[in-house]
Structures are given as C-alpha cells and as structure tokens.
Amino acid sequence: MTTGQHPSAPAPRIYSLPRPDWLALHDEEAIDPARPIVDPHHHLWDRPGEPYLADAAIADMTSGHNIVASVYVECHSMYRPDGPEAMRPVGEVEFAARVATLAQQDGDGSPALCAGIVGHADLMLGDDVRAVLEAEIAAGGGHFRGIRHSTAHDADPVVGSIYPVRPQELMAETAFRRGFAHLAHLGLSFDSWLFHPQMDELLDLARAFPETTIVLNHCGGPIGVGRYADDRAAVFRDWKAAIGRIAAAPNVHMKLGGLAIRLLGRLYEKRPVPPSSEELASAWRPYMDSCIDMLGPDRCMFESNFPPDKGQCSYRTLFNAFKRIAASYGEAEKTALFSATAGRVYRLELD
Template identity: 30%
Template sequence: MTSTDLHFVDAHHHLWDLGHCNYPWLMAKGKMRFFGDPGPIQKNYLIDDFLAESPDYRPAKSVHIQVGVAATDEVKETAWLQSQQPYPHAIVAATDLRAKKLQTALEAHGQSDRLRGFRQILGRHELEDKKHGSDALLKDTDFLQGLSLLAAQGLSFDLQMVPPQMDQVVALFKQVPTLPVVLCHAGSPWDQSQAGLRSWREGLEKFAALPNTYCKLSGLGMFNPHWNEAALRPIILQVLDTFGPTRVMFGSNFPVDKLYNNYGCLWQTYDRVTANFSTTERQQMFCTTAENFYRI
C-alpha cells in the first residue's frame, strides 16, 4: 500500500493561535513539561501548519482535542476552532465538569455545532500530577455528576490518565455506563519495562470490559521519544488485540509529537504495523471508529 492510498481520520491533534487565546503552558518559556522541552512548539500552530506536515499523508477528517487553554478562554477556543476550515470536523473542548454552572458552560460551547465532547485530564505523568492534584477528580462527586450530564446530553468524554489510576478509573466509569469514553494515548504507557507493560496491559483489559469504551492510539512519542516502527508495533498490536478494530482509532497528537518524529513517518508506521489486517478491519480502525464515535 502506498502512502496516497491510506484514507484516515486523525482523531487527535491540536491547533493554537497564541494571539487569540491564552495558553499558559505555551507561553511559559523555558519550563519543561512531562513530555519534554516544549520550546520548539511554543509558537502558533494553525491549519496551514497542520496541512503542511506531509505531502503524502493528509487526513480525510480530523478531531481537535483541547490543549490547555486558560479557563477564561475555554469557550473562546471552541468558537475559534469552529471558525477554522477545512479542519477540524469535531471539537473536544475543555471545561471543568465540577462547575456549579456546568449546564451554562455546555450551552456556550454548544453554540459551535462541531462540538462533540470534552476532556478534563485525570493524569499526565506522576511527577506533574502531584503538583496539580488532577487525580482528585476520581473521587469527586461533582465530577461524576458532570460526566453523567455529558451522557444525558449525548456528548462524549476523552479520558487521559496514567496506568496506576486504572482501578479507580474503572470504578468511576462503571457509574456512567451510557457515556461514550475514549482512552487517549493508549492509556499512557510511561513505564515500558516488562513489569510496567504487563500492568498497562492488565489495565487496558479492565477498561475494555466496560460498555461504551474505546481506545485511541496517539501520543506514543511522549512515552518513547526515540521510537521507531519496531518500538511501536507491540503497543499498537496490544491495543488492537484488547479492543478490536471497531473500538480503536488513530491520532497524531501533533504538534506535540512533532517533537519526536514527522507526520508522514507516524502514519506510515500505523499503516505498516496493521498491514496484515483485513481491508474491512483497516477501514474501521483508520476511519469508521472515529467517524462513529465523534459523529463526523
């Protein structure tokens, strides 16, 4: 299969205009993040930049995931994304699901008809999570109520977490069985030792046993900055074995993963690793799963 034959949805990417919204982490020069030095991407990243990443690999559709905008600019970010063309086709926005005026916030975001769901990060990396206390959401009844409200309004949730949180995550999402949930970045396999990958795999199996759960292969460069096809192959195949092609989607996590490799190489890797799957299975994992989940 040649690169021009690959028809795909990029189910996880970012855009930002530093002159339009306030992105604190993109404006904090010289500050390291859990994924490394953000310096090379601390500048505008617009549609034209996204489309220029590869002459051979261009998504048929795309999904934009919230990217750490200041709380005061969350609705503004959604409206800005709504104004962009021709991408993204779906918007996963940011809001605090614990907020007392959550319904008002959902209505404001909902003025953008490409809104499909929300992400409120539960875990990024152990060291950074200790500073932010994001895992406190797992035991917060207001957060649970917020998730229930998303389900009631036909919205979805993008879940970013780390493997040690999995038991609590499973207990939480058992309580909202009608909410469509997709696990970002393959569940963040930070520990790639034999024991770490075993724990990650066992966690995936627990999560996959829940109804309405999906998994997104994205952001893998954050966990192995020096990745190549051989390194990603077992991660990709494990996710596909656990969830099956009808519950797996692919994303680039660009421009964050641009820190580690180029767009074409990433999609070529996804293409090669899945070459032995049937045409129907590949259509599902590269397009249909994301199209159905995000209703695009």
Template identity: 30%
Template sequence: MDLTGMTVVDAHIHQWDPLSTPREFSGLAKLFRYLPIPLDVAKKLAPKLDREFVGDPEPFIHPYLPADYRTDVGDVPVEAIVHIEVEWSGKGQLAPANETRWVASLPFGVDTPALGAIVGAGDPTAPGFAELLDAHQSASPLFRGIRTRVEYHPDKHIRGHNRPPGVLATPAFLEGFGVLAERKLSFEAWVYSHQIPEVTALARRYPDVTIILNHLGTPAGIFGPVGRETGKNPGQRRELFLTWRDDLTALATHPNVVAKISGLMMPILGHPVPPRGEPTPVPVLLERISPMLHHALDVFGADRLIWGSNFPVDKPITTIGNAAEAIATALTDHGADATALDQVFRTNAQRLYNLADF
C-alpha cells in the same frame, strides 16, 4: 504498510497560537520570542519535568495552525480532523468555550483537511459546568464532548496537572459527569496508565456515555527512563507493560469505551529525542510500539480503535507519515486486514464523532 488509496480521519490534533490566544504555555512562547539566546540553550533552563514531557519546546513556542498541519501531514491522505482542547487559560467559568469558537473560525477545508469535530475543555467539578456545555454547543455545531485535565503521576518528577489522585471517582466529578451524560456528549480521558482503573470504574458507572481513552493510557517510561524513578531499567519497563496490559484488558470489557491509537510518540513515554529534523524512522518505532498495538487490537478489536496523530505534540519524535505507517504496519502484522485499517483510520472516527460528511 502505507495508507495509499485510503481516506483518513485524524481524530486527535491540536491547534494553537500562544502569542495571540491564552494558553498555559503562552508565557513561555513570549519569553522565547524575545530571549536573545538560542532555543537549544534556553530550553536547558526549563524544569526537567517540562523538558521531558515536550521533548523539544520548538512546536510550543510558535503558532500551529491549519497550514502548519497541512505541511506536516505530507502524503498521508487526511480528509478531516478532530481538534482536541489544549491548555486554554482564559479567565471566567465559560472561558473554555472561547477555544471552541476560535477553532471553528480557523481556515480549515480550504486547501487543508476539513474540521470534522471539536472536543472542548471542561471540568465536571467546576461551578457552572452545565452552562459551560451550553456555551460550547453555542460556539460551534461541531462540538462533540469534553476533555478534562486529570492526569496525575505518583512520580512527582513527571509532569501532571495540579490535581490530587482519584478525581474521576469523587462525588463532585460524578455529579458533573451526570450532566454530560444527560446531553449525550462524549468524554475524552487523558490519564497516565496507573489511572486506567479509574476510567474503568467511570465506564462501569456510566455505561451510556462514550468514553475515549486518549493515547492508549500513556504509560510513561515504557520505552525508557523518565522522571526520577520511572522506567529506569528493562525489568521495571516490563512490569509497567504488564500492568498496563492487564488494566487495558479490564477497561476493554466495557463496550462504551473506545481507545485512541494516539500519542504513542510522546516523549514522556521514554522515547529518545532525536536531533531536530531527523525523525525516528519507521523500523525503530515499529519495534517499540508493536507489543502495545497488538494487545490493543486483541482486546478492543478494530471496531473500537481510532487513530490520531497527536500533532504537534508528537512532532519532536517523528513525522505524521512515519507514525501512521508504523501503526498501520503493526496492526497488519497482527492480522488487521484492509477493512480493519479502514475502521481504525476512518470509519470509527466517523461514527464516534458523527462526521456525516466525511
């Protein structure tokens, strides 16, 4: 199943230049730029949790800009994109707004897809959160909401953010989240799958805030072993799937929640990383992701699912074209018709991010 004849919105991409803008991985990028040994040798020196998360550091050590995305998108008919914050590390409480300003300055819409919306970084527990939201909105009229780094995994050998578990339920987070609600901005929740109940509790407490679950909840290890003890055998992976399934079902009962079909090719899910330049083919992807997509379609419906490529983070596993084809095929195999595909790949993102011109 391909997307020929459709117009597509890619609702989850990242742009970066770690050599000229402050990113958490800028030091690594600059090191690799001058390291006099091959990348494939040097990456073996990196911590295992970082190697497993990125799969291949190559996309992270170079700029990834509109022309790079244009090359990667190939024949997928993407008309507009939504940029999601990615590890900006500037100093000062208003620094994340500089990423919004930087993204808005990039040459989208020339011979590349248009920039439809920007989701910036912001921490509701931080001092000056309201001022940061104002700064984001001043930086670009395309600013629509925030994403906060709260990902945590009980397997300490799986990469997470340096935050304790349960952040989404703390009084400080909830107080700041109320400021987000007052401004009618959205919240992108990137969590590991065991944190999905925390997102459910947040959705229950703030039913008027649109919450977008990134990457279907990122069940690390669902396709293969990662970390020290996660997904190490088929029985454990089956148990992981069943827990993810039940938690996603509970989350979907809240109508203010939308789920992103994105990040399903992230290496941390347990995909074997193929040799560079040999993307995982569609039939293999389809076999892995179909059960997840079938369940997501059952509980959220086509009107609350949106597609995003998560490029270039997913690039070590496959291409945008292969991923989009596998997702469209899996949905079609489970009863999605042309109207449903149009919702998932275009109109839901238009509505959610207020993309009036696309």
C-alpha cells in the same frame, strides 16, 4: 487560513519542541497513500516560540497521506481573556469552530480540519457545568462533540516535573461525577487523559456511566520515566492487564498514538537522525496490538497527537508507522482503525 486571538497557556514539557531541520534529516515515501484517514486527535495553538495553527496542520496532513477530516482536542488554547472563569474555555471552541468554517470554505480538497471539536469544561463545577456545556454546543457551530477534563495524576516527582498532575482520584469526586452526568444528557462524549496506573479509576467511572461514550487518549498513558523506568517489562505487564480490564467496559474506546512524547521514556529527539517508521512501529506495536486485540478495531483509532508528537517524528513517518502496525489486519479492520471508528465515535459526516 491562519486564525487566532488570545495567546495560549505555556506548554508543559511532556513533549519536545519540533525541529524542522532535524526532521528533514529523515524522509520516506508515504505507504498506502490513498487510504482515507480521519485524524481524531490534534491541537492548534499560538504558544510563544512554537505556534501551530491551521496552515501548519494542513501542511502536515497533506504531506503524503490522505487525511480527509480531523478532530480538534482541547489544549488550553485561545481561552476567553475575561468574563466568568468557568466560561473562558468556550473561547477555545469558538476558535476551533472558526477554523472548521474556514476549512469548509476553502473547498480545495484539503482535510476537513476540526470537523469534530473536543473542548474543555471543568466538571468539578458539578451541576453548574451544564451552562458551560450548552454554551460550547452553541459556539461549536455543529462541530462540538464532547470535552476532555484531564485527570492525570502520579506521585512520582519525575512524572510531575514533565507534566502538571491533577489531584489524586479526581474521577471519584462527587462534584466531578455530578458534572460528568450531564455529558450523556447533552449527547456529548468524554476524552480521558490519564496515566496507566489510573485506568481502574476510569473503569469505575465508565461502569457508573455506561451511557457516556469515553475515549481513552494515548494508549492509556503508559509511563516509562521515573520509577517506572526501572523495570519496563513489569510496567508493560501492569499496563496490559489494566487494558484488559478496561476493555470490559463497552463504552470505552482507545486512541492509538501519543507515544512520541517524553512520558514513555523514548527520547528519539536526542538522536542525530529521526527514527524511521520501521523503528517506531517496532517500538509501538506491543502497545497498539494489545489495545486492538482486547478492544477490537471498532473501538480503536490511530491518532497523530500533533504537534506534541512532532518533536520525535514527522507526520508522514508517524502514519507510516501506524500502517506498518496495521499491515497484518484485514481491510475492514484497517478501515475501522484509520477512519470508521473515529467517524462513528465523533459523529462526523464522511463520504
């Protein structure tokens, strides 16, 4: 069911490219394979040298775990090649909606791929962004749920060298907030991608718009490179304190994942053999347990962030790590973390 149209933008080098031969050097059986899972964060693209389209995603999602549905998140993929600049992101929603339709038509028990769609719209358009949002709602075929407008910024040049940073304090800009105000009016959510020193900026935004559902991506973007690599214990304390503050905003939810990218500073892809799920769970548990403890399972959801995280581990190993982290939680809490929270936040129709 591969589908595509126009090439995507070049990839930032915040993640390492997946190497199938290397990933095959470590294999393990899926833990608790019958547990229903909603993967609330994955991408599809046709970037030169690293295509990852529907067939590849389905292959990963059916490699051992019971993925029942997924949420597509914008990645500057399949934009319209012409027309008004502001409207070009609508092409990405059109693309993801076609994937969702094909997945529905397959009817072979495969996951409901792109059951929810998170697109992009430039909130700096202010009130003019409403026309873009309305066009994306129409293009989404009933699957469009919200947008992501990345605000990640850090002055450290090492961070800037692996990820294209945005302007400083973008979330405080008047135009940004005028655009943001239209999300709740249209029943749309906001996915936030930032770095951990910016969480107080997001908290201010969340308090200013309490009626808007906000989903903080990738455990709040903890940085472990550049100047942040000098004292990891202090960085973790700062990150955890910021998580505690943002947890006070009830409209903020958390995606647990995105830690197998270079930002955290753990370069597993440089090892001879990929990491095991035990090793990943040990490395990630302090972050994920902190998020769950402070926000609660009903506001947290495990995510794959594939294919970026595929550079350091396989899909099966990734979700095994999550299941190891969740092993001490009760059944209702596990259900929330693996499916119910994502299903509710993104308004998915699940059996």
